[in-house]
Amino acid sequence: MAGPERPSREPEDDRNLVDRAKQGDREAFATLVRRHQDRAFNLAYQMVRNREDALDISQEAFARAYTSLPTFKGEASFSTWLHRIVVNLAIDSLRRKRVAGTASYDDTRAVPGEPEAEPSTRDDPAIALESKQVRALLARGIAQLPPAQQAVLVLREIEGMTYEEISQAVGCSLGTVMSRLFYARRRLQQVLKMHLADLR
Amino acid sequence: MRHRRRPRHRAFSGVTLVCSLVAILAPHASLFAQATASLRVQVIYAANDPGGVDARLGGLAAELQRTFRYSKYELLDSPQGSPALNQSWQANLPGDRRLEITPTAMQGGQYSLTVRVLSSSGQAVVNTRVRLRSGATVLVGGPSHQKGVLIIAITAG
Amino acid sequence: MIHWFHMALGRGRRLAAYAAAELPPAEHARVEADVRSCPACRREVEAYHLVSSTLRTEPPARMSPEQAAAFLAGVERRLRPGTAALARPARPALRELFWDHPRLSLASAAAAVILVLGLTLVQMEVWGPWSPSVPNGVEVVSIEAGEDAPVMVFQAPGSSLKVIWVFEKPTS
Numbered sequence: 060m061a062g063p064e065r066p067s068r069e070p071e072d073d074r075n076l077v078d079r080a081k082q083g084d085r086e087a088f089a090t091l092v093r094r095h096q097d098r099a100f101n102l103a104y105q106m107v108r109n110r111e112d113a114l115d116i117s118q119e120a121f122a123r124a125y126t127s128l129p130t131f132k133g134e135a136s137f138s139t140w141l142h143r144i145v146v147n148l149a150i151d152s153l154r155r156k157r158v159a160g161t162a163s164y165d166d167t168r169a170v171p172g173e174p175e176a177e178p179s180t181r182d183d184p185a186i187a188l189e190s191k192q193v194r195a196l197l198a199r200g201i202a203q204l205p206p207a208q209q210a211v212l213v214l215r216e217i218e219g220m221t222y223e224e225i226s227q228a229v230g231c232s233l234g235t236v237m238s239r240l241f242y243a244r245r246r247l248q249q250v251l252k253m254h255l256a257d258l259r
Numbered sequence: 260m261r262h263r264r265r266p267r268h269r270a271f272s273g274v275t276l277v278c279s280l281v282a283i284l285a286p287h288a289s290l291f292a293q294a295t296a297s298l299r300v301q302v303i304y305a306a307n308d309p310g311g312v313d314a315r316l317g318g319l320a321a322e323l324q325r326t327f328r329y330s331k332y333e334l335l336d337s338p339q340g341s342p343a344l345n346q347s348w349q350a351n352l353p354g355d356r357r358l359e360i361t362p363t364a365m366q367g368g369q370y371s372l373t374v375r376v377l378s379s380s381g382q383a384v385v386n387t388r389v390r391l392r393s394g395a396t397v398l399v400g401g402p403s404h405q406k407g408v409l410i411i412a413i414t415a416g
Numbered sequence: 417m418i419h420w421f422h423m424a425l426g427r428g429r430r431l432a433a434y435a436a437a438e439l440p441p442a443e444h445a446r447v448e449a450d451v452r453s454c455p456a457c458r459r460e461v462e463a464y465h466l467v468s469s470t471l472r473t474e475p476p477a478r479m480s481p482e483q484a485a486a487f488l489a490g491v492e493r494r495l496r497p498g499t500a501a502l503a504r505p506a507r508p509a510l511r512e513l514f515w516d517h518p519r520l521s522l523a524s525a526a527a528a529v530i531l532v533l534g535l536t537l538v539q540m541e542v543w544g545p546w547s548p549s550v551p552n553g554v555e556v557v558s559i560e561a562g563e564d565a566p567v568m569v570f571q572a573p574g575s576s577l578k579v580i581w582v583f584e585k586p587t588s
Contacts, residue, residue, distance in 0.1 A: 094318035118487065194474070244467055321476055388556075396576075397577070399579075400582070
């Protein structure tokens with residue numbers, strides 16, 4: 060089979076949906092919401108580590124996206140543009156809470172009462188590196204990072220965005236992205252280095 | 260300025276028109292909209308390798324990560340087609356396989372599809388009939404590919 | 417550009433870049449050789465790898481099914497009063513045409529009735545009686561699998577995707 064032709068980065072559907080939404084097509088924007096709501100929620104949660112705040116932020120992000128649609132020119136994908144709104148709202152939330160001393164986060168991930176998905180293990184083996192302790196340490200470490208560093212770390216390591224996409228999503232230069240990412244990684248690496256030393 | 264008492268023809272026509280339009284649009288929209296099924300397929304390679312999630316998967320990525328525990332999801336191909344009713348549409352899959360989709364009914368925003376994954380010898384590895392609402396996605400997965408598997412996301416509408 | 421950025425900076429960043437596989441090949445090999453002979457460097461790299469691998473395998477946070485179902489409504493509630501919430505297109509001016517022309521409106525109504533009746537007959541002829549709506553958007557009606565390939569249908573909790581999974585017999 061000949062190598063498949065690589066599709067463009069952004070699914071064509073998002074572009075069409077955005078164009079239709081700009082003209083007042085209600086269902087088109089609703090489709091965008093349904094398509095991107097889970098990722099927006101996850102991104103917000105990874106930043107603020109609080110489910111209620113994450114829900115609040117992600118819904119607010121879509122509301123702002125809707126009212127700002129006329130300003131969306133399409134240089135970045137809708138997804139990246141939405142990420143930017145989510146990240147900014149999350150950073151604002153973190154800064155407000157830290158100033159007020161009310162920052163709180165939870166380490167729970169699954170919805171209470173829901174079992175984890177269990178497709179056949181023959182084709183989906185467990186990933187080796189699951190360690191509750193390490194994850195808890197990292198969660199605390201991330202919560203203590205400056206919000207701007209937290210944003211780039213989450214976008215790179217959890218969302219898997221490229222540096223260029225992160226640069227567009229947070230609205231800063233490539234060099235700033237890399238610098239913040241370095242400091243964020245180093246901070247977490249130092250936290251884990253101590254943990255690893257304890258194990259030896 | 261409108262008269263208070265509406266002429267009778269307006270009331271009669273108005274009610275009849277509204278009822279007729281509702282009756283047309285509800286179950287019959289497919290007749291006007293299209294006589295073909297718009298198919299969108301994403302062929303995904305999933306494995307427990309480094310590589311993360313392909314950003315081109317968009318909103319599907321989060322669903323895949325909720326459903327499976329692979330560490331890598333890569334979009335290999337995204338063929339599209341618009342077969343007519345009872346007309347088969349095929350797309351190539353890795354490993355000399357083929358995906359064949361045949362719409363067998365299109366009605367009121369719903370699609371009945373026969374989906375087959377065919378091996379290189381033409382044998383059906385899986386032969387399934389599904390009904391999808393317009394825009395809904397079904398996954399067919401499991402055929403081996405390199406160090407992982409193929410997952411085929413099929414959306415109609 | 418990324419490689420240049422790391423190269424221009426000090427040892428600490430170079431080690432972090434090595435751990436993230438972001439150095440050019442020659443520099444990567446040089447740092448790798450240094451790391452091999454430096455236990456402290458190895459521990460640093462190990463910790464960087466653990467950060468990345470743990471974060472990348474982090475299961476995504478998800479809303480409850482109820483929250484997910486109500487998400488769009490939550491967005492709509494936040495839209496400013498006065499903003500047409502996910503606005504519908506304006507009504508067409510056709511209404512004015514029918515309202516003011518009695519013969520046209522009556523004729524259109526009659527035509528619509530005939531059309532509905534005709535379409536109903538055609539549709540039932542071609543596609544059979546109407547079937548009930550598909551709950552959750554997807555229904556697997558039937559499956560046949562190959563002899564050596566059992567099939568499973570499942571849907572993970574919290575996911576909207578229905579999966580048809582084929583267990584192919586390993587070839588080796």
